Amino acid sequence: MLFVGTLLASPAMGSDLVYTPINPTFGGNPLNSSHLLAIASAQRTATASDAPKTDTSSGTGGTGSSTSQSNVDLFISQLEGRLLSSLASQVTDAIFGSNPQNHGTITFGSTIVVFDRSDVTHSIDLTITDTTTGQVTLISVPQLVTSP
Secondary structure (H helix, E strand, O other): OHHHHHHHHOOOOOOOOOOOOOOHHHOOOHHHHHHHHHHHHHHOOOOHHHOOOOOOOOOOOOOOOOOOOOHHHHHHHHHHHHHHHHHHHHHHHHHHOOOOOOEEEEEEOOEEEEEEEEOOOOEEEEEEEEOOOOEEEEEEEEOOOOOO
16 A cells, blocks of 8 residues: 555656657658658649630630630629629618618519518518519518517
């Protein structure tokens, strides 16, 4: 019993922990460089610079650049995005703005947005119709119900 007591009472011994980096860039062994490069190359995924180069010009008098999207196409895309964002703002203001409406129709070009507020299901139903394709999208948005 005395032996067990002396073991528990003896001080613990240890040494300092020393960190040795593996990567030679950070002071590690220079012989690790080829191994680390092989591992990095095996894990590397393909990038855009690895893609085969193709000419996307249509030959119809354009600039002949090989960019995937010309400046005009980019401008049109951004303009459409801004206009659709404006339409979304108008619909949001009509539903939730300072003078909220229970139902309404907003037309923007070939897009028609009809909204109806339902007190029974406590939701707002949106019907978005693209008149050029005939595609109809239905969205039901739940609304917050607070009890007095």
